[in-house]
Amino acid sequence: MAETKTLPKREEIPQKYKWNIEKIYSNNEEWEKDFKALKEKAPSIKEYQGKLHTPENLVNYLKESEELGRLAEKLMVYAHLKSDEDTSNTTYQALKGNIDSYLAELNSINAFFVPEILSLSEEYIFEAIEKVEDLKLYDFFLKDLIKSKPHVLSKNEEELLASVSDNLEAPQNIFNMLTNADMTFPIIIDEKGNKVELTEGNYSTFIKSKDRRVRKEAFEGLFNTYKKFKNTLGTSLSSSMKAFIFESKVRKYSSALESSLKPNNIPLAVYENALKTINDNVNLLHRYVKLKKKFLRLEEMHMYDLYVPLIDIKQEDIPFEEGVEIVKTALKPLGEEYLGIFDHGVKNGWIDVFESKGKRGGAYSWGTYDTMPYVLLNYNHTLNDVSTLAHEMGHSLHSYYSRLEQPYVYSHYTLFCAEVASTTNEILLIHYLIDNEKDPNKKLYLINQELEQIRTTVFRQLMFAEFEKKTHEMLEAGQSLTAKEYSEIWHEINVRFFGEDMVVDEEIDIEWARIPHFYRDFYVYQYATGYSAASAFAGAILKDNEKGVKDLKKFLKSGGSHYPIAILKNSGVDMLTSAPLEATMKRFSELLDMLENI
Structure with missing residues (x-):
């Protein structure tokens, strides 16, 4: 035994x-x-x-x-x-x-x-x-x-608004309690024939299963459960958006979108340009679906086929020290100074590496002006863990440079900038791995990894952003929205984004009800803008190393000393144009070319 x-x-x-x-x-x-x-x-x-x-x-x-x-x-x-x-x-x-x-x-x-x-x-x-x-x-x-x-507002009005903050946050609390505590999912049969209770946690594993029956069963089980609560979830989402719209009106903003962007001096054009650019390039996602359908040898491509890898490879056991060396080699274009700080952090107690009994799961970078920029990992010897190391150390070096160069008052960078440095590291890592992989199967696996990263971080998040913009505008215009309208809007967006080679199953129409980010108004677009800014930095570093590294370091050292758009523009990335997102689309197209020629 x-x-x-x-x-x-x-x-x-x-x-x-x-x-x-x-x-x-x-x-x-x-x-x-x-x-x-x-x-x-x-x-x-x-x-x-x-x-x-x-x-x-x-x-x-x-x-x-x-x-x-x-x-x-x-x-x-x-x-x-x-x-x-x-x-x-x-x-x-x-x-x-x-x-x-x-x-x-x-x-x-x-x-x-x-x-x-x-x-x-x-x-x-x-x-x-x-x-x-x-x-x-x-x-x-x-x-x-x-x-x-x-x-x-006036002192009395601010106090009044503060006193009802719990009430305004009630829709999100109701959503969390319903979906995390009260909602249960059906039993499904896994690849080995075992009965397993479906959960939000294991769904992400089942939807990637090579066994199509398993992923179909998990897909239908999850979304049909949400469908049973569609009226409650529709009402809670409408209530959340109405609360946000109410506060934006009280604070004299022209729209809910403006109230979300204006405090950080982000023009509405940044949001609108991102949606226009992604819609102008939606044919690339259609092409990806068509290629994936061909690689998986499917007569019909369904929504539950979307997450399955193109190929299975044996997962390597990568010791932590080896993982560190892989990341350092991939980040060599960033120069000796950056790598020296990275190495210092690894050797001098920045990182808590391995999982242990009772340790918090996941990964993060955190610290203060007067401490190290600590990193929590739960390293489990996989390639994904190596990527997580690169990502979190990207955060930590961003914090390190910001605190070194900025006074305390400007040492905190904004959410709009927060994922840029970390994602730049991840992009440099996956570029290095793809460019240096000789095994065709492993190369195919890595190409698919980067394609999925762009699909889920850019295409998917901007699908969310489009849904948010449309639904807020409809409510602001006085229209009533129920689960029926939300599902119709979500279905139309999916049909448009995935194209004629995808069967948009009716179960996906309720997916809006599952997204917790919709209770944090106009938050998700920053994943896509952050990724596109990182892609622009990585591309510049690999194309013109000296200038690219100089611009990235200028960004890392800026902290929160100006508004995020100004900081990025001063560092060579103009988010007021479509260029950064176009660069990401160009990379997505290059990866599709690699798939076709592999």
């Missing part, structure tokens, strides 16, 4: 594979000491309330607020990372709970700042920045606050 493989305990993992959190606090007593100091210092910040009309007080407030913020972030990161090492450890659960609760209190203590700044005249702010040397640092920060003035 085979021995059951169990996860190692954390203490059984060699130290060289663990992150060095002790660099933040060597023990919990040090953490508690700082936590006590934070709670003692924080209330004094309220002494500045009503006194920001003098430049001296404004400077002192900003400096003291930064000091408190940096300390709070350090405390938070330590508690969260220690808790993620072993989620069953009640000591760190308590630390995490304590700091999270206190952060809400700290936000409340600082809540007077924005309304008070906006109550002051613009002339005073501009004059203070001009005359007081220490305020020059905060030029962009303060002017960005002033820009939001037309959309900030």
Whole structure:
């Protein structure tokens, strides 16, 4: 009888594979000491309330607020990372709970700042920045606050809106409870003939099964379950969008889309150009479907055939050290400085490598201005894990450069920029692997991997973005939307995107009901813009290495020192044009050519 493989305990993992959190606090007593100091210092910040009309007080407030913020972030990161090492450890659960609760209190203590700044005249702010040397640092920060003035309500109105925030978020909470807690899926028969309960978790495995019966059964089981709740899910989605539309109107934006984009100074044209460009290139997705149908030798290509790999290859067992070397070789175009920092991070405790009992799943990069840019992995020796290493270290080097080059106030990059550096690394890795693979089967597998990455990150996310734009505009025009209308809109988008070689099964019409991102209005398009910006950087680096690397480093060092569109444009990527997304489409076409000629 085979021995059951169990996860190692954390203490059984060699130290060289663990992150060095002790660099933040060597023990919990040090953490508690700082936590006590934070709670003692924080209330004094309220002494500045009503006194920001003098430049001296404004400077002192900003400096003291930064000091408190940096300390709070350090405390938070330590508690969260220690808790993620072993989620069953009640000591760190308590630390995490304590700091999270206190952060809400700290936000409340600082809540007077924005309304008070906006109550002051613009002339005073501009004059203070001009005359007081220490305020020059905060030029962009303060002017960005002033820009939001037309959309900030009176103190009483803001308090009223805040008091109903739970009610406005209710649709998302209802969706989460229904789909995560109450909804159950049918039993299906897997490849080995075993009865298995279908879940959202194992669906992603079944839909890639080489056994067509299994993926069809999983597909029908999942979407027919959602269909049973279509009226509830339709109502919750409409309620969520109406809540967002309500807030955008109250804050005097011209549309819900504007209220999502304008705070980061992102023109509506960026969103609209992305939709136009993807629709202009939708024939490439049609071509991919046709090729996939041919490779899989199918008479009919159905929606449940979309995720199955073109070819099965034996999964390699890639030790972590080998994975590091693969990534470093792929990232050689980024130069010695970048690789040196990467190597330093690997060897000096940035990364928590292996899965262990109780450790949080998944992967992320996280840290603060005063800590390492830590990386959590659950490395399992696969090629996908190697790609995850490249991705998360891309985040961490972005953070490293931002914190090195920017003051604290501009060290945080925006969500629009967040995935660019990490995805640039992933793209460089897959290009290297494809270009250097000699085995035709492995090469085919890798080409399909990159095609799927572009299909799911660019085409699919912009399908979502088009659905969001259309449904919001219909609601804003006073039209009523139910599950019936949502399904009709979703069906039409799928028919248009996948083309005549795809049978758009009726089950897919309810897919809109499954997407949690639709409860975070106009969020998903950033996956596609982030990927296209990364594709532009990677292409430039491989074409004109010296200039490409220089532009990427300029981007990495910019942090949040300007609006995201300006930062990218200053680094050679103009998101106001279709060029970055067109570059991604060109790469998708090149990969299709490789498929045809392999």
